[in-house]
Amino acid sequence: MIDSQVPGFWAGLGLPGLADVHTHFLPARMERRVWAHFDEAGPLIGRNWPIHYRDPAETRVKTLQDLGVRMFSALAYAHRPEMAESLNEWTLDFASRTPGCLRSATFFPEPSAAAYVADALTRGAQIFKLHLQVGAFDPRDPLLSGVWDLLSSTGHPIVVHAGSGPVARGFTGPGPIGDVLARFPRLAVVIAHAGAPEYTGFFDLASRYDRVCLDTTMAFTDFFEEMAPFPVGLRPRLRDLGLAGKVLLGSDFPTIPYPYAHQLEALERLDLGDDWLKAVCWTNAHNLIATTPHG
Structure with a gap:
């Protein structure tokens, strides 16, 4: 599949478009630094990772619109205090000012976190990273x-x-976030990259x-299969979770080393059925956001 075929993919499923919960738009200075880290295959990357959509933000928004991505995010993430x-x-x-973009926010462990998260919610934040x-x-x-109590x-x-891919560091793996969920079991956590490589x-x-929930970001693609192959034995559980509303489309656009279409192709070749694809590519994310208060 190539990008020009993406509208035909979702139209063939009878969908109004795609809902992608895991895309990135960042302030220009931060974006330059992130892209430089990918270019250098830095220590948190661990391998060559050419960015496929190295365009100005306006061009990237139009790319998503042309692909038919009706819902997407601007997931920024704080990696130190006093930046969130x-x-x-x-x-x-x-x-x-960007039609289709979810109002995104982030936080970091610091004394002011609860206050600025509450402020972001008041301003209509819909999703956090x-x-x-x-x-x-x-x-x-x-x-x-x-x-955690507020959210x-x-x-x-x-x-x-929370997964340890592409390189394990810090407090990744299901244990730490699992402990948070044991204390706050009503949290709506979306595990990025389907938890690779600790899928189970x-x-x-x-x-x-x-x-x-889980998002599909980069999972099942050739690029991820080389370093964190998805266990074939988990496919039945993946199907059941998707049909239960617990698997959401994610892509990591624009910092992906292949065309956007390849993520969809990777999902299609799992051969989990059209109902599963429809749920993952639109319904699950749409329902999740539609039932969340927006300020």
Whole structure:
């Protein structure tokens, strides 16, 4: 599949488009630094990772629109103290002027976290992002207790890179975030990359907790299969979770080393059926966001 065939893919399923919960738009300075880290195949990357969509933000928004991505995100993530609040200002403003973009926010373990998360919610934040691998912080940090308590009560989804791929670091793996969920079982956590490479442990969390989901970001693609192959034995569980509303389309656009279409091709070749594809590519994310308070 190539990008020009993507509209035909979702139209053939009878969908109005695609809902992608895991895309990135960042402030220009931060974006340059992130892209440079990918270019250098830095220590958190571990391999050559050419960025396929290295275009200005306006061009990338149009690319998503042309592909038929009707819902997407601007997932920024704080990796040190005193940066989350300014990132939230940027991402919330970006969404306010970008049709189809979810109002995204982030947080970091610091004394002000609960206050600025509450402010982001007041301003209409719809989805949050944490990156435990890059941030190298413990999600069980007491400084986050107020945030977890708040988001547990509101039901706002938090996309969490908790898996140890592509390189294990800090507090990744199902254990740390699993401990958070044991304390706050109503959290709506979306496990990025389907939890690669600890797929089984994260599938167990998705099965155990009502509001825990997985996103497909880069999972099942040739690129990920080379370093974290998805166990064939988990396919029945993947199908069941998807049909139960617990698997959401994610892509990591624009920082992917292949065309957007390849993520969809990778999902299609799992051969889990059209109902599963429809749920994953549109219905599950649409329902999750539609049932979440928006300010």
